[in-house]
Amino acid sequence: MANTPYPQSYYAASANPVPPRPALQEEVQTDVCVIGAGYTGLSSALFLLEAGFSVTVLEAAKVGFGASGRNGGQIVNSYSRDIDVIERTVGPKQAQLLGQMAFEGGRIIRERVAKYNIQCDLKDGGVFAALTPKQMGHLESQKRLWERYGHTQLELMDQKRIREVVDCDQYLGGMLDMSGGHIHPLNLALGEAAAVESLGGKIYEQSPAVRIERGANPVVHTPQGKVRAKFIIVAGNAYLGNLVPELASKSMPCGTQVITTEPLGDDLARQLLPQDYCVEDCNYLLDYYRLTGDKRLIFGGGVVYGARDPANIEAIIRPKMLKAFPQLKDVKIDYAWTGNFLLTLSRLPQVGRLGDNIYYSQGCSGHGVTYTHLAGKVLAEALRGQAERFDAFAELPHYPFPGGQLLRVPFSALGAWYYSLRDRLGF
Missing domain, CATH: 3.30.9.10 (D-Amino Acid Oxidase, subunit A, domain 2)
Known part of the structure; x- marks a missing residue:
């Protein structure tokens, strides 16, 4: 079976030592199966474990392999499009909820670092x-x-x-x-993973989700095992591939x-x-x-x-x-x-549910360190039946990129060139 190592980054070279985590090679049963051991998945897992759920996390490579372990390490508040854009897009109640949440992610990070003694150069x-x-x-x-x-x-x-x-x-x-x-972003992810395991959560590395069997009792298949769950949280973001096709078309x-x-x-x-x-x-x-x-x-x-x-x-x-x-x-x-x-085209995160039991959050649009920690809390609230804040995100409008899969890259690059030119000219 393929073993995917970390990229040759400063973060990987200076990461805190962690125990090896096995690949899934059996069938397991759990309340919640989380796909992806980045910040969104780990934050969701921690909040759910603290609420009494059993949680199994599947990671295609290693904890924090994707954006969570490669980013600039900056705790930046709000979203990639600020609250004023949200205010112009949605109604006042929804805007108020999203505005109140815009500064919560950084507080969650600091709470996690303090509670679980995470060494991440904060x-x-x-x-x-x-x-x-x-x-x-x-x-x-x-x-x-x-x-x-x-x-x-x-x-x-x-x-x-x-x-x-x-x-x-x-x-x-x-x-x-x-x-x-x-923060040192990879060490934050590794510390959160250790916190997940300290609460009884299971994390399997080198265990990509290759197929989701949907239905009343969904099953996530990996190359050598499967997870039967009551709920699934899809938290693969840019590394999800086409596992969930309806999520790929708008990002x-x-x-x-x-x-x-x-x-x-x-x-x-x-x-x-x-x-x-x-x-x-x-x-x-x-x-x-x-x-x-x-x-x-x-x-x-x-x-x-x-x-x-x-x-x-x-x-x-x-x-x-x-x-x-x-x-x-x-x-x-x-x-x-x-x-x-x-x-995402709107530069705002996409949050929602597929059927009755598959939840997702994706599309941080370069603003993910704080938002992903908030997303984990919001997803956990929704699974507990407290969906008001989840719904505030889920009701944000989202659209496919112009030109579809074929032309979205050149169209986006052209737009970026235009705005970069305005920056250089001071407009």
Whole structure:
């Protein structure tokens, strides 16, 4: 049987030691079968176990193999489309519920880290950096919007103030969110998996779900085993493939690229990011970066529509890093990797139920670290019969990409080019 290892990333190289987990080679019975051991699946499993359900998690590769173990590691509030877009799209009650939930994911992460003593280099503070006056105006509006929903840990920064937290002369200003922050994302996933097992949950690695037998008592088949369950949660996101065809038509896997420098040393690291906050800029195709626990710079950006792996990731991302930090021109890149996230046309997550007993959440659209932890709580609530918050997500409208499977990649790339051009021209 094929064994799929982690990609050669900094996160995999610095992961906390974990016990080997077996592949499923038998038939098991459980209350809930979760497909995917990323943040959505692990968060769902934890909330369900805490509520008294029995849970079995199936992972095609290893815990955190997908986006959960490859992302930029930034705790960023709200959704990929902000609450003002939701307010214009849905009714006031639904908008109010979704707005209240927009800041919950980060709190869940911190609660999990504290409750289960997860060692994942958690640091507080995230910066949104403005490159143009228009972007600065957007941050001013965003602060007012978030404060309207009770989120008050925000500070607008002028050009002088932002230079105190990031040694980059590109920015006109920014906004600091002290409820944001950053983590070692794979170690967070591994810690959550250990918490699942501490509560009696079962996790099988190298056990892809190859077929779902739907019905009153659904069965999930793997190459060498099967899981009989009362409920199924589909949490594969960009790595789900065509297991559930109706979920594939309204979403598109996309790749983002990340590089990690050699250790910079305390002095240079402190010069770049004196308060150790994470940073993302406000461009449509944004760049993001932060320091690791051992004082490397992780820098990511770029989107490959359709999730192809670029031949030379460093060639794509290093120029972006040097534009922000020319002082790193002689610094060596130790790791470069790509990871996939799932994009929806609305840029809002897709949540729903197939039949009576198959639940799903997908399509974080590049904003998944916090949302996935919220999604796990919302899915668990729905299985317990408390569906108000689940329904608020499930009722969001979603549409297929223009051009269907064949043309969605070039159409999306053309749209991204247009918005990137507007960013460069300051429109």
